[in-house]
Amino acid sequence: MEKTGPFEFRQCVNIIKSTGKKAKTLRDLRDIIAVVSEEAIFHHIYHYFLKGHILEYTSDFAQWAGESIEERVLSEHLSNIDPYAFLNINDLRAELLRVMDDYLDAFPEPREAMPGEEFYFNETITLIFPVGIRARNLAEFLIALKYIDPGSLYYHFYDARMRLGGGTDDFSRWFEDALGKRGLAEKIRTVDLFMHSIEGIREHMIEAVEEELRRDMEWRGIER
Amino acid sequence: MIAPYAGIAPMGDILLLQKLGEKLAGRSFLHINSTRSGGGVAEILGRMVPMLRELGIEARWEVIEGDEGFFNITKKIHNALQGNPEKITHEMWERHFEINKKNAEGLDLHADAVLIHDPQPIPLIEFRKEGKWIWRCHIDLSNPQKDVCDYLTQYCKKYDAAIFSVAKFARALGIDEFIVPPSIDPLSEKNRKLTYEEIQATLTKFNIPADRPIILQVSRFDRFKDPAGVIKAYRIVRKYNDAILILAGSPAADDPEGEAVLSEVKELASGDPDIHILLLPPFSDRDINALQRTATVILQKSLKEGFGLTVSEGMWKRKPVIGGAVGGIPLQIIHGATGFLVHSVEGTAFRIRQILNNPQMGIRMGETGREYVRTNFLITRQIRDYLAIWYSMENKGRSILEL
Numbered sequence: 001m002e003k004t005g006p007f008e009f010r011q012c013v014n015i016i017k018s019t020g021k022k023a024k025t026l027r028d029l030r031d032i033i034a035v036v037s038e039e040a041i042f043h044h045i046y047h048y049f050l051k052g053h054i055l056e057y058t059s060d061f062a063q064w065a066g067e068s069i070e071e072r073v074l075s076e077h078l079s080n081i082d083p084y085a086f087l088n089i090n091d092l093r094a095e096l097l098r099v100m101d102d103y104l105d106a107f108p109e110p111r112e113a114m115p116g117e118e119f120y121f122n123e124t125i126t127l128i129f130p131v132g133i134r135a136r137n138l139a140e141f142l143i144a145l146k147y148i149d150p151g152s153l154y155y156h157f158y159d160a161r162m163r164l165g166g167g168t169d170d171f172s173r174w175f176e177d178a179l180g181k182r183g184l185a186e187k188i189r190t191v192d193l194f195m196h197s198i199e200g201i202r203e204h205m206i207e208a209v210e211e212e213l214r215r216d217m218e219w220r221g222i223e224r
Numbered sequence: 225m226i227a228p229y230a231g232i233a234p235m236g237d238i239l240l241l242q243k244l245g246e247k248l249a250g251r252s253f254l255h256i257n258s259t260r261s262g263g264g265v266a267e268i269l270g271r272m273v274p275m276l277r278e279l280g281i282e283a284r285w286e287v288i289e290g291d292e293g294f295f296n297i298t299k300k301i302h303n304a305l306q307g308n309p310e311k312i313t314h315e316m317w318e319r320h321f322e323i324n325k326k327n328a329e330g331l332d333l334h335a336d337a338v339l340i341h342d343p344q345p346i347p348l349i350e351f352r353k354e355g356k357w358i359w360r361c362h363i364d365l366s367n368p369q370k371d372v373c374d375y376l377t378q379y380c381k382k383y384d385a386a387i388f389s390v391a392k393f394a395r396a397l398g399i400d401e402f403i404v405p406p407s408i409d410p411l412s413e414k415n416r417k418l419t420y421e422e423i424q425a426t427l428t429k430f431n432i433p434a435d436r437p438i439i440l441q442v443s444r445f446d447r448f449k450d451p452a453g454v455i456k457a458y459r460i461v462r463k464y465n466d467a468i469l470i471l472a473g474s475p476a477a478d479d480p481e482g483e484a485v486l487s488e489v490k491e492l493a494s495g496d497p498d499i500h501i502l503l504l505p506p507f508s509d510r511d512i513n514a515l516q517r518t519a520t521v522i523l524q525k526s527l528k529e530g531f532g533l534t535v536s537e538g539m540w541k542r543k544p545v546i547g548g549a550v551g552g553i554p555l556q557i558i559h560g561a562t563g564f565l566v567h568s569v570e571g572t573a574f575r576i577r578q579i580l581n582n583p584q585m586g587i588r589m590g591e592t593g594r595e596y597v598r599t600n601f602l603i604t605r606q607i608r609d610y611l612a613i614w615y616s617m618e619n620k621g622r623s624i625l626e627l
Contacts, residue, residue, distance in 0.1 A: 020396035116550070120391035125623050132239065
């Protein structure tokens, strides 16, 4: 995306593919995480945010450990892993394994999942496409923000952190580089993305952008 | 065909359909199943094929023909895949193949992509021409009879890919396996908006009072749908709350136990004027729609379930839905957000009481459920997925595709 031109909204859609692998126990889960494709790890960690609702934890692995085998201490540990703090998937995989190994050392006989409650490893094929909406200024951006699909918010806010690195997202970067709004960019960049659903992020952003627009209009009034 | 979905389905789904349509325009897409009418597959195909054509794709829908003996065999195969014990003899498998061979001689199997629906036409893979061949399994494969599953696997492995409704139905086949949940059509007779008069007509027809909370379960009278458990839960609720119960469905004609289950349910309900057992004839979609729109709480208290699209139907009508935590139901109900997942009669009664006593919570769940279905379980999403799978197979090896 152009850093200084209009903001062009894009969207991603995922097609789910089964890996054919499933875990019945925590040890199975651990052993499969050790060898499964990077796409599968990516799907079960990062795409969790795309589900559009807040579950109790912050990844499919943590959710399964907490809900299906009721190892809630492990769920808390897994939920505390910040996937955006890793430069690549294999570093994230190593951290998942470290947390699980520590837990298995302390609690060597965790529960088994009931039949039908096993963990099924999937991966995704992601399709990315422009949605045909461009914002040239903050007011146009605000209108678009209210109506874009959650998949578009995910792409620009969550997925961007992996694409761009450095803890930033497409929105913040555009606010700063194209509009010169460093304060607004900082406000959006520092939103705790683990504590909001996608719709929560939308509301938060609408509020911040509206406030910025109001301030801009008031300043224009004073300048006159 | 697509325009009426604008403003209903997510904008991104319609856009992606159009973009994939541009990529695949002029290519041929053949669907083959075993019936032109009746059942969810035929219903979806009837709507999907014209939509694909509108996108510029040369879509065709063919139906294999067979005699009663053939369909008795395929029914047994279907039941065995769903876990019922069945004996499929060598002669039966031979006949399954021979009928498909005969059909292959009469069908034009040339296409860029061929989607074979369910096990009835699965042997057609032996007669493949060019193009990508995909087997679409709509059946609950969570606990199949092993020998039957193994036999069909020989055919599956010859396809380029398979599609299952739920991840836990997928098998390790050694080919690409995609997960595509089924969907509802928001414009169909069962789900479209109804007028006040249309709803009233249904209530009058079945003598349903509109001034009391309604607990509703729509399903076949089948033990796996647990209608007896629903009545027991209702009896617990009635100790605390005023409400009527409606059990609406048709007797399962292909289930020898259907009549027995219906008799048991009637006996269990006897003497209670607040329990309405409605035997609906086929093609009662508008009445089902009206009943769902009138309900205060919708149940799908299944003990075993394929996907259970009645859950999405209820959620689409902004109703809180309480469902058994089995099959595809947990994929549709977000516990505590769009309804509740339950594991017992007592749990069902407790959750019904919670909703009856907190109408605002029911409204909130209904709104969340509607949006969840809009995003995940509409027909436009299912067609989008089929085209995306076909397109991804043409770009094999890439996990990110930019359009």
